[in-house]
Amino acid sequence: MARILVGKAIEMKKIFSIQGPYPVIRAALRARGWIERCMYGSKQQAQKRHSSGTSSLKYNDTLEDAEKEPNPDQLHSLMSRLVKNEMVYFYWTRDAINPNSLQKNQIINHFANAGTFTTKVGLCVNLRNLHWFDTADPGTFFPRCYSLTEEDERQAFIEDFRRTACTSLLRLIVERDQDLHRQKKEINHCSEQSLPSQMIYSALKVCHEYLEKLEHKDIDKTFKTPQTLTQDQWAEFLNSYYLVAHDGVQIKGSKHLVNSCKAMLQQLEKVNPQLGIDGKQNIWIIKPVAMSRGRGIKCVKHLDQILRPVDKYSAITSPSRWVVQKYIEQPFLVHGTKFDIRQWFLVTDWNPLTVWFYKKCYLRFSTQPFSLDTLDSSVHLCNNSIQRHLRPSQQRHWNIPAHNMWLDDQLKAFLAEQGKEALWETVAVPGMKTSIIHALQTVQDQIGSRKNTFELYGADFMLDLSLNPWLIEINTSPTMAPSTSVTAQLCAAVQEDTLRVVLDWRVDCSANTGDFELIYRQAAVDVPQYLGANLIVEGFAVKNTCPLPLLRPSNHSASKSGGPGKVKESTVEKLPPLPKVVLKRAESMTKSRKAMICPTLPSESSVHKPVHNIKVKCK
Template sequence: SQFRQTACMGLLKWFTQRYEDKLDVHSIEGSIPHSALQFALDRCTEYVAEQKHLDIDKEFPRVWDHEWEQFLGFFHSVVHKDELFYDFKDKLLTKYALAKTCLKEISRFWPQFDIDGMRNIWIMKPGNKCRGRGIQLIKNIADVDKIMGLKVKYVVQKYIEKPLIIYKTKFDIRQWFMVTNVQPLTIWMYKDSYLRFSSQIFSLENFHESLHLTNHAVQCKYINGQLRDKSLPDDNMWDCHTFKAYLKQIGCMEKWNQVIFPGMRQSIICAMLASQDTMDRRPNTFEIYGADFILSEDFTPWLLEINCSPDLSFSTSVTSRLCPQCMEDIIKVVLDRRKDSNADTGLFEMVYKQNYPKTPPYLGMNLSVRGRKLFRARGKPPKNEGKEPRERMSLGLSSKVRKSLDYYKAETLHDNVATKLLPKLLSPDIYKGPVIEDLMEELQKSMYESDSGIKFV
């Protein structure tokens, strides 16, 4: 569904951009009906209505699969093959105003609106591979069905078509961070990071991996393009300090401390919190991760993926300096700080520590007794005080009640002893409260007359 939705938005973006650039959108020789643009406008309008919950009282018309297939074919011809519309009956200014307004509404509900572009390119990554192996870029839904038919699990993501590029070359940022505890979650972020460049000039017309995959394991297989700017490093890596110098050069020095690093920190914390319940909770362990970020044109970092067991080999001059330093700082955090909370942690900085409320002490089951207290009648003390007849153990009565019953047992009560005994136990002179009828009935059932007196069961 998102593939279809981004195609509709892409067609509206194509139309509004060409109109603003005063380029042709229709021609006598065009091959695409104007109904394709109206189809995209209707679907985007419905999406905005759904986000505003206006679809509760209104039912939208059903769109069949063959209609979507036809539209996607038109979209591919227009955006990727430069086809134009024909028989455009409506005024272009009216359509432009409607499309512009609709896109402005969508941008409120679509977080990746500015970085999605208009070509509807998606990237597919095998779930069981690493180092850039098996990654493919696709622009046709038929290619997705073909790849998914290989019975291999893939991670499918919308490709960032409008990244920030340096000297016309794509790059990403590798940021290390470490988790030293899962419950409560404790995250350490490394202050230094490094940029990885592609070996070729960035272009959306060519889907070759040397243009789009910035992993060093991929780029080391290719020779840097001849047209690439000589200001870029030969080994395709910058450390963050070189990048800061570049930002200062272009007048954006504050972007690192105000936008880029805080944005990466927030993305890492949110990703770890979202996956906390599925993480291994082994005590006295740690894990180092490598997070990959892409910057958009406004310098906002977008998290691409998080790699466990990241590459710490000395592959370039940049990693040859950073990796040994990182490994040394890991020891400072997991060992030195364990013994001394004030120990030096190198370039690792604790960016998050979960605050758990203290668990109240366990006090056992909360038991309560409902009823009223029984009082013994005034009289002689029980003769058998101190003795515990075996028959008595079957009753859950208090010691005072049991002593009183022993006393009256010794007096050899007559047939109606129960009716005379209980009123004495609850004498009006001593107790003014209500009579517990169910307890009296239970006592009457528990006693029966015998030759030697009263016997309890």
């Protein structure tokens, strides 16, 4: 039986190999008639082979035992040994394989150079090039981000932080006035903690100049034009802003500037799509590039606290070690708790770009109720690798499970209670699809478009108060560990459906693809054939060339009758003769100058004769 199955698998080229703990993939491939060629070089496979008892048996004994007792584990282990010298046609690995070492008909689950959009810096930098591929604005779905180690990016972030402090201050003035009207109270400006209203005028002026910059009205300004605020004035402004935004200090005379603040915010809202998520605290999230699973990430709301780690490690670390991204201060909450969404998508080709979107997703909650009064990771980071080690707060709503996860169907039920069920299908899901497509468009020419290659990615999103999705990051090799009942159900399903797309659908377009939906298939781009750079010019050489006659200088001392004039002997004392070395050098320089002045030209007969039969060939 084993020989029959192995022979059939070899004939149909159904030999696979897996690196890592993917039991769902292994079982699904075996069900399709595939036989695994184990990677015995790994310690895990060696232990598995040893525990199965086949390593101590001889080949004939193992074959006879397998034929007597059809034990599935023993049978698969035997077939794996029978195909140990066969070529693998399907690889599912945790790490990428060098595609240059593979044949064209071998299938792998990783593309080359995926780090261009699955790293924090790569996604940040490449999305800025979206205008070359689409008319969409990345600021509508990706919170602005900067690489702090690059000097120009660092300066751009400082300007952004200061400008955001100004807009946050205007929002504070407006919202405090609205709260006082609701409570019918008056502001006590006589307190010792109140600040002068000059800082409001400064904020309005900074915002006004920002609007002029967007409209290119600052084109006539030069470096000599005085800045709105000097470095010292900015430091004083930010310290005052911290007192107002974080400590609740009042500003004298702010009531008279409420209308001006409202008008400015209305103008900014038309040009700044992220004004709604900026909030009032000016909180940013700083991320170390070289770490994953939420390690080293923290929320900060003081400029010096953000720049301090960069200044500390700038001398010993590589560029782009730190990125800083604007924190979404007004997220959509479920029972007062923050969450993010893990959304899978599958890329089966980069030319033409082919993207599949998984219809199922799941939510990951933080263990503490949401609050901006504390910046602890238990409140603001939803990574399961962090939250699973923390104990859920007793103040958190009882409907959120202890394992901190929800199915998307549970979110839909919650939205139905809030009267927002329609927004999930009309706003959230289309927004996630569009964000993924735009992120892939910006890196399409940087990814190796090898055929018979696919890759499953995990995108993380957050929702704002209007249920608009905001892309946070894209992960390669997303975890498939069944850590909770939610992931045990969905991770197994997405792996099986991935095989349906990459194995079944590629053969039969009417095959079932599970919950995967084809959302984008670009028109194929023809790659021009390489002709090489070996250019050859063929033709006839120009013949019968001769030098020009030497130019004779006119004799200014000749007599009017044309006879030679008498040259008076110089009365100057004769100089001693020059050395022979100097004379030879002067003679050679004279010859070279004559050659430059009198180049050789073709003869008269050849000048009027056209040159024929000149051809240019590419080989």
